[in-house]
Amino acid sequence: MATVKRPGGRTARNRDAVLAAARALLEQGREVTLQVLAAESGVHLSTLYRNWSAEEDIIREAALAASDSNLPLPDTGRLSTDLTRFLLKLRDYVRSPLGRALLSIPLSATANRADYWAGRLRRAAILFERAARRGEIRDNTEWSSVVVAAISPIYFHEMVVGTSMTNQQIRRHVDLIIVACRPVARDS
């Protein structure tokens, strides 16, 4: 039972193994506990305790890593197509076991959730920045409020109303957002 110094790559491999195990459990709809994670990942329970204070931290990291890989930013050369594809994927992610798991983590358990979201919003803003460069929409120095307006109905339907947005509802919402961003001569 003597502990042995392990080479540097060990920590990263442990981390990857634990996050992969967490993701697999979530996708199967199984409960994620530190004990089960240790068994499934082959990482010692003591190592888990040392690196994460709670299951929630691991679930959040796993869901975060998966959200980046599940949600590529489309680049079709047209904002309405890009945004429609992005929101369809976002809806599917949010209602997946992994997405639901992330949203069901109590807000109190995720201290840096605001930072996480700031990063997510900046990333989605790329769709709008590209469209502005193409002249499709007005330029804007502050895209986060537009991105929030674009993605919020997905979460509202899923978390508050208890339904998923239909494809038609998503397309109608994209039209609304595009009109809101259109370059128009404003009377000043």
Place this chain on the structure above:
Amino acid sequence: MATVKRPGGRTARNRDAVLAAARALLEQGREVTLQVLAAESGVHLSTLYRNWSAEEDIIREAALAASDSNLPLPDTGRLSTDLTRFLLKLRDYVRSPLGRALLSIPLSATANRADYWAGRLRRAAILFERAARRGEIRDNTEWSSVVVAAISPIYFHEMVVGTSMTNQQIRRHVDLIIVACRPVARDS
């Protein structure tokens, strides 16, 4: 302990007493259980069991009744002012103990949540219908998607990001919604 037939108004009075007790408990941030509700409202526990299957039903009814009274529809004659006032009030309601209690009820426990929301959306659409009649915005046969776009960021910030929208964020969002609804000559 013999039960006695009570006059007809008794049922309604019991209901009001229970909902008022539930609302008071929620506003004080106290836990709502059928036992506590019976004690606070003076209504027999057996009556509570007969009329509601779970605390969640009572919490939902209480929050629903309060949301209608807490959120009057402004009528200032200008959509941007109406919508800003409405969203400021909505934000304050959603982050109140009563609003949080309603949102924390598991979706599975609220079978008719979709109906409830359809009613809420129809009510908020009145703000837009009035503005369309004044010629401020385009006419629309289907306001629910506009209303969803208008209110969703409030819930997204509160439930997902874990922050409340600032007044400035609300004003910026109202501007976006108004632009999206503006009457403009479209190239057809």
